[in-house]
Amino acid sequence: MKVLTLNFLTCAVKACKSSSDSFPLHPKDAELVHDDVEVNAQLLTNLLHRLDWKALRTTATELGFPDLPETAPTQEDLENDEKTLKDLHNLLIETQMMEGKLVCGHCGHEYAVREGIANFLLPTHLV
Amino acid sequence: MSSPTPAHQPQPQSDPALYESLNVHNVYSQIAPHFSQTRHKPWPLVSNFLLSQPPGSLGLDIGCGNGKYLDVNPAVYLLGSDRSPELIRLALEEGADRKSAVDGSKARGREVCVADGLALPFPAGRADFVISVAVVHHFSTRERRVEAVRRLLECVRGGGKVLVYVWALEQGSSRRGWDEGMEQDQLVPWVMRRNQPKKNKDRDRKEVEGEEGKEEKTFQRYYHLYRKGELEEDVVSAGGTVVDSGFERDNWWTVATRP
Numbered sequence: 001m002k003v004l005t006l007n008f009l010t011c012a013v014k015a016c017k018s019s020s021d022s023f024p025l026h027p028k029d030a031e032l033v034h035d036d037v038e039v040n041a042q043l044l045t046n047l048l049h050r051l052d053w054k055a056l057r058t059t060a061t062e063l064g065f066p067d068l069p070e071t072a073p074t075q076e077d078l079e080n081d082e083k084t085l086k087d088l089h090n091l092l093i094e095t096q097m098m099e100g101k102l103v104c105g106h107c108g109h110e111y112a113v114r115e116g117i118a119n120f121l122l123p124t125h126l127v
Numbered sequence: 128m129s130s131p132t133p134a135h136q137p138q139p140q141s142d143p144a145l146y147e148s149l150n151v152h153n154v155y156s157q158i159a160p161h162f163s164q165t166r167h168k169p170w171p172l173v174s175n176f177l178l179s180q181p182p183g184s185l186g187l188d189i190g191c192g193n194g195k196y197l198d199v200n201p202a203v204y205l206l207g208s209d210r211s212p213e214l215i216r217l218a219l220e221e222g223a224d225r226k227s228a229v230d231g232s233k234a235r236g237r238e239v240c241v242a243d244g245l246a247l248p249f250p251a252g253r254a255d256f257v258i259s260v261a262v263v264h265h266f267s268t269r270e271r272r273v274e275a276v277r278r279l280l281e282c283v284r285g286g287g288k289v290l291v292y293v294w295a296l297e298q299g300s301s302r303r304g305w306d307e308g309m310e311q312d313q314l315v316p317w318v319m320r321r322n323q324p325k326k327n328k329d330r331d332r333k334e335v336e337g338e339e340g341k342e343e344k345t346f347q348r349y350y351h352l353y354r355k356g357e358l359e360e361d362v363v364s365a366g367g368t369v370v371d372s373g374f375e376r377d378n379w380w381t382v383a384t385r386p
Contacts, residue, residue: 005238012246023250046183047204117215120242
């Protein structure tokens with residue numbers, strides 16, 4: 001599961017959806033792997049406006065990556081600055097969470113991640 | 128060869144979630160590899176919908192099964208979820224060596240997770256589009272089907288499009304023979320042939336000897352067969368607006384938006 005995907009996941013418990021604490025989910029005991037993937041500058045540039053940058057900063061820090069700048073790079077930044085593009089590509093596309101848990105900051109529920117697959121099925125008492 | 132097991136009509140259920148667990152989820156768990164082998168060709172209308180999305184769009188495939196739609200448009204970021212852990216595992220494994228069905232480019236690697244359609248892990252209003260193909264008809268009450276559509280609509284931003292496909296009741300020309308006016312709630316047999324003959328220890332399931340010593344095992348999946356206009360009614364009940372709809376290959380489909 002790519003770090004990019006973590007930017008689009010929240011708690012599956014209905015009551016948590018309205019709480020800002022439920023997003024992003026917090027990785028715990030995360031085992032990361034790095035895959036070499038060819039840079040797709042167009043996809044990254046086009047996806048920029050879909051990212052929640054604040055959440056991504058939180059996720060990056062929690063996964064032990066260097067702090068991201070406070071504001072998201074612009075499309076022009078990515079087009080003109082190869083390092084920014086490569087760093088983002090490395091974090092969002094090439095870094096995969098294979099094992100561990102994703103924890104909701106609101107209800108505290110922990111979703112297991114095994115072999116790169118997060119399981120959001122809820123126990124009966126949380127449905 | 129054994130003769131096909133006729134479809135049965137399910138009895139009214141006091142616990143629809145439990146009913147679906149037994150008559151949908153458990154069945155997919157057991158037939159996943161065989162089911163997946165028969166589900167590789169994307170339907171043209173769904174592919175066209177995916178290819179019409181602008182580059183860099185964020186999409187969700189709710190009930191993605193073995194993930195056959197995830198690689199269709201490499202220019203969008205499409206996340207898949209399914210209730211079946213077995214199918215999600217297959218989606219990931221097959222994604223590792225599949226190429227895009229459209230342009231032959233290597234798949235980027237699939238992004239999938241296990242989730243229930245009524246408890247999705249996606250933040251409200253973030254996705255540009257959603258597809259849900261052959262999924263909503265597995266919910267066993269109208270209330271739950273409308274709720275499932277509502278959850279799909281919640282995922283998209285204002286103006287974002289949701290494509291929903293469901294099996295039609297009106298399929299007089301198909302081998303199943305259902306048509307207008309017939310019972311809409313059906314248990315539909317899935318016949319699976321096993322290569323290794325095995326003693327039948329489970330008396331609840333019908334199991335017969337096939338030719339050459341092979342066994343066939345029949346599973347019954349629950350479906351609600353949609354009549355004409357019903358999917359649009361469910362979309363409206365879920366708070367959505369129908370922007371397009373039609374019939375293709377024994378299925379009703381609709382494209383919906385939310386206000």
